[in-house]
Amino acid sequence: MIETDISKVIIQEYTKKLCEHLENDVVIVGAGPAGLAAGYYLAKSGIKTTIVEKKLSIGGGIWGGASGYNIVTFEDTDILEEIDVTTKKEGNLYVVDAIEFATGLAYKATKAGAVIFNLIEAEDIVLKDETVKGIVVNSASVRTLRLHVDPYCICAKCVIDVTGHPAELVSMLKTRKPDLFPKELHEYFMNVEASEAGVVEKTGEVFPGLYVAGMAVCDVYNLPRMGPIFGGMLKSGKKVAELIINKLKA
Numbered sequence: 001m002i003e004t005d006i007s008k009v010i011i012q013e014y015t016k017k018l019c020e021h022l023e024n025d026v027v028i029v030g031a032g033p034a035g036l037a038a039g040y041y042l043a044k045s046g047i048k049t050t051i052v053e054k055k056l057s058i059g060g061g062i063w064g065g066a067s068g069y070n071i072v073t074f075e076d077t078d079i080l081e082e083i084d085v086t087t088k089k090e091g092n093l094y095v096v097d098a099i100e101f102a103t104g105l106a107y108k109a110t111k112a113g114a115v116i117f118n119l120i121e122a123e124d125i126v127l128k129d130e131t132v133k134g135i136v137v138n139s140a141s142v143r144t145l146r147l148h149v150d151p152y153c154i155c156a157k158c159v160i161d162v163t164g165h166p167a168e169l170v171s172m173l174k175t176r177k178p179d180l181f182p183k184e185l186h187e188y189f190m191n192v193e194a195s196e197a198g199v200v201e202k203t204g205e206v207f208p209g210l211y212v213a214g215m216a217v218c219d220v221y222n223l224p225r226m227g228p229i230f231g232g233m234l235k236s237g238k239k240v241a242e243l244i245i246n247k248l249k250a
């Protein structure tokens, strides 16, 4: 029966893929621009990398550009050239079609070997010996419907919080360890130059085993917001990948 053949192959392949990625070098939570960029650079270096994304679509805040005008901006083209998207210079900015950027970045990350599981939400952290060892996940539909269904775990040597607002994994730590993160997690007022530089500078390990990158960095360090300019997101994703590559390959 073709109907059950289709079902069987999908269930088998998905189960195989999931079982092969329950233990990883790196698990990335959030498939926005920073998470996809981190996934691309990590996988390209031969690091076993899994990305979980709670939404159906990946790309995070890329798709809508500014207020639904699906154009995004950059101050330079360094990483864009590597992911092979079309850029156009307008004054001091480079403009890129948001759809080409989202699909191009996702294509590069997956072709490099990063495995993405969409519709899976990180709902907690695996913590052992005061080190983050993985994430507790559930089906996004279970979470949305608030069903009383137990989760499962995906483990890794390093976990990256690239959940954008409001830095969801760091928030989970803060709830149980308020002394470690005494400040409220929120971004500051808009200031593009300060934010683009600050988000890259502060990208890094915030707790043993847990790294933060992308817009989540602004929330953790109360940095200014930057709106639909995405160079900082790509550079932050690249930086966190480099930090982890150096650590794992040391």
Ligand SMILES: Cc1cc2nc3c(=O)[nH]c(=O)nc-3n(C[C@H](O)[C@H](O)[C@H](O)COP(=O)(O)OP(=O)(O)OC[C@H]3O[C@@H](n4cnc5c(N)ncnc54)[C@H](O)[C@@H]3O)c2cc1C
Residues within 6 Å of the ligand: 029, 030, 031, 032, 033, 034, 035, 052, 053, 054, 055, 058, 059, 060, 061, 062, 064, 120, 121, 122, 123, 162, 163, 164, 165, 168, 187, 213, 214, 215, 216, 225, 226, 227, 228, 233
């Ligand atoms: C709703 C919205 C608000 C924005 N607000 C700002 C702003 O205030 N300031 C600003 O400068 N720019 C903002 N932006 C613009 C810009 O989109 C972001 O700066 C940029 O997308 C951040 O990139 P990122 O990769 O860090 O996170 P995002 O693009 O936000 O991607 C994070 C991804 O993580 C996923 N995710 C979150 N929690 C979990 C979880 N528990 N488990 C699994 N996946 C999870 C999300 O679904 C999302 O796909 C916003 C965009 C959107 C869509």
